[in-house]
Amino acid sequence: NFGVFTLGDAMITMNPAVKGPLRFVSQFERKVGGAELNFAIGCARLGLRSKWVSRLGKDEFGRVIDHFARGEGIDMSDVHFVEGYPTSLNFKEIREDGSGKTFYYRYQSPILTMKPEDITASMFEGINLVHITGVYLAIDPQNMQIIMRVVQIAKEKGLAISFDPNIRLKLWTIEEARKAYFELFPYVDILLTGRDEIRLILGEDSEEALVSLAEKYAIDQLVVKDGANGSKLYTKGTWHEKEAFSVEAVDTVGAGDGFDAGYIYAFLNDYSCEERLVFANGVGALATTVSGDNEGLPYLEEVFPFIRQEAVIER
Ligand code: ATP
Numbered sequence: 001n002f003g004v005f006t007l008g009d010a011m012i013t014m015n016p017a018v019k020g021p022l023r024f025v026s027q028f029e030r031k032v033g034g035a036e037l038n039f040a041i042g043c044a045r046l047g048l049r050s051k052w053v054s055r056l057g058k059d060e061f062g063r064v065i066d067h068f069a070r071g072e073g074i075d076m077s078d079v080h081f082v083e084g085y086p087t088s089l090n091f092k093e094i095r096e097d098g099s100g101k102t103f104y105y106r107y108q109s110p111i112l113t114m115k116p117e118d119i120t121a122s123m124f125e126g127i128n129l130v131h132i133t134g135v136y137l138a139i140d141p142q143n144m145q146i147i148m149r150v151v152q153i154a155k156e157k158g159l160a161i162s163f164d165p166n167i168r169l170k171l172w173t174i175e176e177a178r179k180a181y182f183e184l185f186p187y188v189d190i191l192l193t194g195r196d197e198i199r200l201i202l203g204e205d206s207e208e209a210l211v212s213l214a215e216k217y218a219i220d221q222l223v224v225k226d227g228a229n230g231s232k233l234y235t236k237g238t239w240h241e242k243e244a245f246s247v248e249a250v251d252t253v254g255a256g257d258g259f260d261a262g263y264i265y266a267f268l269n270d271y272s273c274e275e276r277l278v279f280a281n282g283v284g285a286l287a288t289t290v291s292g293d294n295e296g297l298p299y300l301e302e303v304f305p306f307i308r309q310e311a312v313i314e315r
Helices: 035-045 060-071 134-139 143-156 175-189 195-202 205-217 255-266 273-288 299-306
Strands: 005-009 011-016 028-035 047-057 079-082 089-095 098-104 129-133 160-162 190-194 221-225 230-234 236-244
Touching: 005 035, 011 060, 028 035, 028 060, 028 221, 035 047, 035 060, 035 129, 035 255, 047 060, 060 175, 129 134, 129 143, 129 236, 129 255, 134 143, 134 175, 134 221, 143 160, 143 175, 143 230, 143 255, 160 175, 190 195, 190 255, 195 205, 205 221, 205 230, 205 299, 221 255, 221 273, 230 273, 236 273, 273 299
Parallel strands: 005 047, 005 129, 011 089, 047 079, 129 160, 160 190, 190 221
Antiparallel strands: 011 028, 089 098, 221 230, 230 236
């Protein structure tokens, strides 16, 4: 059974029970969010041993996230509660026309108390792959030092490193993001990026530009996710492409994190290039069929009948 390691912040998301300006909303549905935690949940549901490294506020909401992640079977041995740093929150507003806004209540996130020396080799026991996302890099410039420590240990141990830029222009500028990504690319074995995102990063998304990126930084597998168009993979001089599954998508947030978990599961289990894309497309598509950032991430036994497009007997 393979083990994956990821590191990042999580927050409480308050979804409004009714539409309209936030000041008139008095009831919310409390959920748990965070790109790396979503990835960790996706991996755990597929049966991988999934370790999430983080810090939580020593408060009620920190406990909510802790209980939630434990309930998903995530290895929480390197998640610690810190005093004086409240767990981050965000409130969503949904206007009558369907447009949305997010209001962050995220001052000094508890994860900013983490130091490079908190990352030790023993945390990687039983780990086969390290997954990094750009969200963690975006929340504080110092996080690059922590990621470099993670990368150094992963390389010493011969572990594969996957990276999803997960660009968030609310958290940093495109110039800052590019600088960090290009610093990390030389260490990345598997790059999992969105099509729009890679266009922002490189200024174009032509196959030539992607191939030259992969060749220049010796990125073994460059995977491009393209929503309802499916995904493609460049590896060892060849492109592979698979169309998306046809689904009624109700919420595409989290599809990318699910895809990543699916791809990593398939990679670790030695699936062929085509099989990896099919499996990951399947996980991504299933994630869009349920509302919420992680609720739709499928269990392993749900993926197989779906990708074979078999009828499931429900009653
Ligand atoms: P995000 O970070 O917002 O979750 P992303 O750009 O990383 O997004 P997408 O390309 O939106 O990821 O989606 C990831 C994968 O999920 C796609 O490559 C595809 O396989 C699947 N997927 C997403 N949206 C759909 C859809 N509408 N129908 C079918 N499959 C989809």
